[in-house]
Amino acid sequence: MVIPPANSGNFGADPLSGADLEEICAIIYQRSGMVFGETKRYYIERRVTDLISQRKAQSARNYISILRGDLRETELLINSFTVNETYFYREQHQLACLSNSILPDVIKAKGPGDRIRIWSMPCSSGEEPYSIAIWLLENWPLVDAYNIEITGSDIDTAILRQAVDGYYGQRSLSKIPKDILDRYFEPEKDQQRRLIGDLRESVTFAKGNIVDRPSLAALGRFDVIFCRNLLIYFDEAAREIAARNIHELLYPRGYICLGHTESMSRISETFEPVRFPDAIVYREAGDK
Template sequence: MTGAARLTAEQLQRLSAFVYRQTGMLFGETKRYYIERRLAERYTATGIGDFASYLGHLRSDATERETLVNAFTINETYFYREEHQLACLSRALLPALIATRRPGDKIRIWSLPCSTGEEAYSIAIWLLENWRLVDAYNIEIIGSDIDTRALEAAREGLYGERALSRLPPRLRDCYFEPVRRHRRRIIRDLRESVSFAPANLVDAASMAVHGVFDVIFCRNVLIYFDDESRLLAAGTLYDRLAPGGFLCLGHTESMSRISPRFEICRFEDATVFQRPADA
């Protein structure tokens, strides 16, 4: 099958509801072409040619569910995206956190969703370049995403020119090795210093297995959620933050409109949200 799979309004609603339950992301009539194209790809891959048969297959096959979710996720990112938050991390958030720590203590940072790894690796590069105490503490950086294909790409660490376009040439030369025309791989030391594992913002159990973090970057995903999913995600993020920990959202997102549990912290470089130290 080529082109798009044509869906009735009722079929579109059923598939959108399934994706919503799995991811918290809202798709509907305005995304019809996007949905039908993705579904046609799965029809071709599975050899199933009608909606009812595919939906039955989807419900009985965990691998196909994972593959469909991967097909619907949006991976739009690049290195040093929203750089002002990285500046806030080194200038304000980490100094606040180490005020009650000793050298050698662990500091855990979570990039969620991490897409193909650019954000998680950006955090590592930024700290190496801009935080003079980076070697004095045990910094653990984890990237997570619902898209298992994106996680595989993150572990591989292979990037094109667009992903690297915001990095100064010196950093590209220092932290990336040319592997073929217009492609570079992040150096082994950095690939081994950042770990990647799956997590789903609207699945508390998949979040809980990763423990608690001092800083969570969760940027530009809540804009795809409805109010119910945002509130659920806010609860899981709150639970995954250590008391006194910080949450960084995208520049168009605000936790104050979702949950009253977080405190607003306005720093010179960015506004972030904090789990109260006594909560």
Template sequence: MIPGASGPLGEADLLRVCDLLYRRTGILVPGNRRSFVERRVLERMRATGAGALPDYMARLRADADGEVQHFVNAFTVNETYFYREAHQLRCLTGSLLGEITAGRAPNDPIRIWSMPCATGEEPYSVAIWLLEHWPTVDAWEIEIVGSDIDTRALAAAEAGRYGARALGRLPPALVSRYFVPEGDGSWRILPELRGSVRFSRRNLVDAVGMAQEGRFDVVFCRNVLIYFDDASRKIAAATLFAALRPGGFLCLGHTESMSRIPSRFRTRRFPEAIVYQRPEDAHE
């Protein structure tokens, strides 16, 4: 029930909320998730003290106390863990980096982007995997960036503190090597490793903001396009294409592909994974 209303979120109210979320993030909420939308809006109304939905919508329009960001945070999904979809990590060191470094001088920068990065497990996984599985890692200047639209998730990523579920796929030896027990059942990633990843707030459908990060050799963008419709997916594909250096690689989630939208990416099938490449001769 919405405070000040005679019943649950009405159809018109639902459309207004979902339209705002879509315009801000590109996320399309399915019609069968009405209870999810109502629950999140109710949480934010209680947090802000709004007595009725019109009051809360007015607060959003004014962006009082940064409420738009809190609203966006309430709808993001941050389900992740270390070494998720490890076949792509194997592809990174087994195939992709060999092509990327061919013809480059030692100490040239190698840029890897996790977008969206949620609470940091993915970019930290990349850092650990490189240390464990790429013998020439010290010969290159590696920059790993994690970005997300959810500011709460980014704060958790920067803190680098994780529970048993997030660490469940990591061998115990790696947990002991790269994490310190906190005493409350959680583990915190070593300061040196936390310092190897830079975090930033970015929106996948904001081309200007995305471009501010520059170009990357590899972009991991996994399990987010499934929440987009074709229009948002097309925008995201364009920003991801622009985010790659010529010859750079895009890794999507195992349930995602570029097949439903026009794409200038080249599909590459490696022994470990299928990835998408920006052709060397591609123009903007």
């Protein structure tokens, strides 16, 4: 999508007053937990000005009134602010940790054929949950001995539709070895590839907001959660809500993998760090 400059249309060089910007940031925070403010004014105005133009709103105040009364419009606003920078096999050391250490520990409490549930949140356009599926097929010898369920969730509804479709360009696929690329991705036009149908069907996608517990109610509980590079966009209050929701969605002694700059120890005492050879992850603390 082409974003017009902030001074386009009939809204002048500064379409958002201080009060307008504050109210829009409050809506984004209430709906997503993401924190924006005056220091990100240019970033905010670029996106909001484009939405104002698309809706043919008469002013920023009129657009805010639309936001307050239209959940679909708020969803479009949130979609425009999400960051979807990702690629296959990102932070591969955590995938190695999953197959080498986490799952061998998880199955100690399971029998052959039992379910193992893995959740990727946020999943963006699907690279992360699909990477988990491919990695386990290629690297975990017991992959066929258990009923593995992988779920991907994101607050961005547009990006979820892309995940379901499963089309990817060279940037997303650049870290995948060629033999795996040829095995799991079919060539398409414009140098794109599409994930094979069996793999697309192996992952379930659902909208979810990590700071809104009701939106997660239908997901159930998980043995392993990947929640990487999301909490860095939250303030302390939103991080605490997210940690509480993650805790409720984990089975006892379940695992969570965060981004390399994130630490659950500074947010919640309900998790304990675990140092495996491949990565440091966090485990639901349970009864010690």
